[in-house]
Amino acid sequence: MLSFGFMQNALFVSLFISVLCPCIGVFLVLRRYSMIGDTLAHSSLAGITIGLLFNQNPVLGAFIFTSLCGALIEFLRRYFKKYTDLILTIVLALSVGTAITIISSGKLHTSADSFMFGSILTVTETDMVMVAVLSVISVLTLIFLYHQMVYIAYDEEAARVAGVKTELINYVFFVLVASAISVSIRIVGVLVLSSMIALPVATALQLEKGFKTTLIFSIIFSMIDIVSGLFISYYLNVAPGGFTALVSVFVLVAVMAGKKIRFREKRSSEA
Amino acid sequence: MIKAENLTFSYTGSGPFILDGLELFINDGEYVSVVGDNGCGKSTLIKLILRFLKPTRGSITTDAKKIGYVPQKSEASNSGFPITVWEMLNSYRRLLKIKDKSVVEESLKQLGLSEKAKSLMGNLSGGQAQKALIARALMGNPDLLILDEPSAGVDIDSQRDIYTFLKKLNIEKGVTIVSVEHNLDAAISNSTTIFHLHGGTGHFCTPKKYSEEYLGKDDSHA
Numbered sequence: 001m002l003s004f005g006f007m008q009n010a011l012f013v014s015l016f017i018s019v020l021c022p023c024i025g026v027f028l029v030l031r032r033y034s035m036i037g038d039t040l041a042h043s044s045l046a047g048i049t050i051g052l053l054f055n056q057n058p059v060l061g062a063f064i065f066t067s068l069c070g071a072l073i074e075f076l077r078r079y080f081k082k083y084t085d086l087i088l089t090i091v092l093a094l095s096v097g098t099a100i101t102i103i104s105s106g107k108l109h110t111s112a113d114s115f116m117f118g119s120i121l122t123v124t125e126t127d128m129v130m131v132a133v134l135s136v137i138s139v140l141t142l143i144f145l146y147h148q149m150v151y152i153a154y155d156e157e158a159a160r161v162a163g164v165k166t167e168l169i170n171y172v173f174f175v176l177v178a179s180a181i182s183v184s185i186r187i188v189g190v191l192v193l194s195s196m197i198a199l200p201v202a203t204a205l206q207l208e209k210g211f212k213t214t215l216i217f218s219i220i221f222s223m224i225d226i227v228s229g230l231f232i233s234y235y236l237n238v239a240p241g242g243f244t245a246l247v248s249v250f251v252l253v254a255v256m257a258g259k260k261i262r263f264r265e266k267r268s269s270e271a
Numbered sequence: 272m273i274k275a276e277n278l279t280f281s282y283t284g285s286g287p288f289i290l291d292g293l294e295l296f297i298n299d300g301e302y303v304s305v306v307g308d309n310g311c312g313k314s315t316l317i318k319l320i321l322r323f324l325k326p327t328r329g330s331i332t333t334d335a336k337k338i339g340y341v342p343q344k345s346e347a348s349n350s351g352f353p354i355t356v357w358e359m360l361n362s363y364r365r366l367l368k369i370k371d372k373s374v375v376e377e378s379l380k381q382l383g384l385s386e387k388a389k390s391l392m393g394n395l396s397g398g399q400a401q402k403a404l405i406a407r408a409l410m411g412n413p414d415l416l417i418l419d420e421p422s423a424g425v426d427i428d429s430q431r432d433i434y435t436f437l438k439k440l441n442i443e444k445g446v447t448i449v450s451v452e453h454n455l456d457a458a459i460s461n462s463t464t465i466f467h468l469h470g471g472t473g474h475f476c477t478p479k480k481y482s483e484e485y486l487g488k489d490d491s492h493a
Contacts, residue, residue, distance in 0.1 A: 030352055147365040154352050154359070158407070161321060161340045162366035208391065210355035 009123040010187060010230055010240070016135040017184045017196070018226040022204075022218035023142050024180040025197035027173065029205075030153045036073060037177065038194035039088045039095070043069035044181045045190045046098035048115050052108050058115065059130045062182035069095060070174025074167075118189030118241025131183040138179040145169060150211055187230070189241030199248035200225055206255045221251055272415060272447045273297040273320060277329035279471075280315060284327055289315050291471030292329070297464075299414075302441040302448040304458035306481075307468035313451040314343070316468065317417050320449065335415035335447070339408030341401070343419040350393035356403050357388040360410065367411045378406040382436070398429020405433065409440075416440070418450040422457055430454070434461050455486065 028037050044062040046069075051061020069091050076087040103112055114122045142149065148169050151159040160166055181193060188196050204217035229244025236243065275295035281288045289312040297303050305313045318324045319331050321340060360375045379385045382402040392400060401421060408416060421437070422430045438461050440446050452458040458465060458478065465481040466473050476484070 147362040150354070150358075150362050151366060154349060154354055154362075155342070157321075157323060157342055158340065158363070159366065160323065161338060162363060164366055205351075205353060209353060210358050210389075210391065211353055212358065214353040 006123065007234065009125070009128055011227070012128055013123055013131050013183070013187055014226045014230050015223070016131050017180075017187060018223040019219055020135045020138055020180045021184055021197050021226075022200045022222040023139060023215065024177050025201045025222075026204075026211075026215050026218050027149055027153050028177065029198050029201040034194065034198045035088055036070075037181070037197040039073070039092050040066050040069055040174075040177055040181050041185075041190050041193040042092055042099070043095040044178075044185050044193070045112070045115060046095040046102075047182070048185065049099050049102040049108065049112055052110050052112060053102055055109075057126055057130060058112075059127055059134075059182050059186065062185060063130075063134060063178055065095075065098075066178035066181050067175045070178050071171055074170050074174055114189075115185050116190050117239040118185070118187050118192070118244075119239065123186050127186055131186075134179045134183050138176050141172065141176060145172065149173065187226070187240055188244060189239065192241045192245035195245045195248060196222070196226065199245075199252055203248070203252045203255050206252075206259050221248075221255075225251055272299045272301070272335055273331070273333045273449070275319075275329065275331040278316075278319065278326055278331050279328035280312070280319060280324065280326055288327065288471055290319075293468075293472045295331070295466070295473070297447065297449065299447055300441070300445045301464055302438070302450075302462045303464045303466050303475075304450050304452040304462040304478075305466045305468060305473075306452050306455060306458055307473070311468045312471065313468055314419055317419055317449065317451055320417060333415065335413070337411050337413040337415070339411070339413035339416045341404045341408045341416070341418040341421060343423060352393065354392050355389055356384060356392060356395070359392055359403065360407055363407050363410055369411060374410055378410055381409065382406045383432070396426065396429070397424040398426050398432070401425050401429065401433060405436070413446065415447045415449070418448070420451055420453055422452075422454045430457065437461065459486075 025037070028034055043066045047062035047065030048058040050065055051058035073087055073091055076090065077084060080086050102108065148159065148164050151162070151164060152166055152169060156166055180197065184193055184196060200222035201218045203221045204214045207214070207217055209217070225248040226244055229247040230240050232247070233240040233243040273295065275293055278290050278293040278295065279288050280290045305316060307313055315324065319326060320333060321338065356379070357375060360378055361372070364372070364374055376385070379388055382405060384399065384402055384406060387395060387399060392403065395403065405421070421433055425433065434457050437448060437450070441448050450462070459482050462478055465476050465478055467476065467481065467485070
């Protein structure tokens with residue numbers, strides 16, 4: 001299977017995704033922002049159609065438009081303080097509206113369908129370079145801002161007292177979210193992308209460990225989900241995005257079941 | 272240390288005002304308990320001192336070089352967050368740009384939490400979590416410590432430990448303390464001054480006078 005060039009490309013991209021998505025996802029989940037991931041995944045579809053419309057790399061188009069939508073969410077978060085749920089509806093309307101208008105105009109020379117469900121056949125060498133560059137920059141930025149990001153997620157007021165420029169870092173964070181989403185859409189697809197950001201983190205949270213350990217396990221679960229999803233979907237001849245989402249739900253349920261069995265065993269041994 | 276002139280604030284920017292023409296002056300080395308009914312603006316006042324909020328009118332300034340802040344436990348506990356006590360303190364050390372890692376161990380030791388370093392914050396008792404937040408606030412040796420209801424959700428023994436510690440910190444190290452209090456007994460027993468907020472403004476009085484005038488107790492209590 002790995003003798004095929006397209007599978008090598010898909011595996012290359014999958015490994016980057018499986019590191020980047022949980023690194024971003026852990027902060028999204030812990031800040032109760034999981035649905036922002038879903039909204040921005042739809043923004044990425046609009047970015048893809050804009051990229052395709054202007055004959056540019058769609059991943060780049062997705063990154064730029066999703067970053068702008070992320071910044072818009074952060075701006076609106078301060079404007080609609082009492083109606084924060086409205087923000088996602090506004091950004092979703094802007095994104096889906098843009099995507100549908102462009103797709104229905106008939107001016108696209110390429111189909112955007114593969115980005116909806118994810119495809120291993122369509123990963124180009126330009127995509128691979130884009131994915132590698134965005135992933136490396138994003139992970140380095142995360143390492144550099146690690147303690148600030150942890151504190152903004154845990155206790156934003158304490159971070160401000162310590163002198164952290166929380167507004168600026170929040171904007172940087174949304175650019176990182178945009179980066180994770182745009183590198184993932186080729187393989188995972190828009191429709192299940194948010195699950196790839198949130199589910200490995202949800203699985204790691206079941207282990208009830210500290211932050212760093214939770215992050216490491218999120219990456220491990222993400223690798224298991226994405227790589228096994230990619231390989232199995234190849235043999236089943238189905239879209240990798242959908243199958244990866246199913247694997248991630250299965251792994252989550254398995255870990256939850258294991259935790260419950262261990263808890264019962266512990267209780268019975270104590271009794 | 273802290274000065275407020277004609278301090279006026281509302282969350283909407285117009286009336287009715289939570290704080291209305293409030294005057295405040297807190298000297299270095301004082302231990303001030305801010306008391307008053309629910310919704311009178313106690314927490315708002317400390318958020319204005321910390322610059323989380325901007326005054327609608329008037330001003331509030333502080334010349335404190337370093338400020339430590341202990342938020343209300345319900346706001347900071349974030350009990351599902353996967354962070355150990357050591358991680359919580361160590362990340363804060365990094366934010367304060369303190370290079371010496373031993374500061375974390377010292378803070379834990381100071382509050383008697385050394386054995387809890389590897390525990391998750393969410394698994395601590397109310398008293399232990401509050402002590403951990405105080406340990407965090409004391410990193411970097413602040414000259415002003417602001418606390419929002421330090422005894423809320425804390426058992427009696429831990430309350431005693433916390434107030435003994437705060438009083439000692441104020442007397443021995445001269446740290447100025449401003450504490451929003453619902454626990455009036457603790458406010459009267461420990462603070463040097465009480466600031467009573469009422470009707471958008473407030474006034475200072477001694478713990479003894481507050482006890483006599485507002486609680487109808489004699490001074491033997493204080």
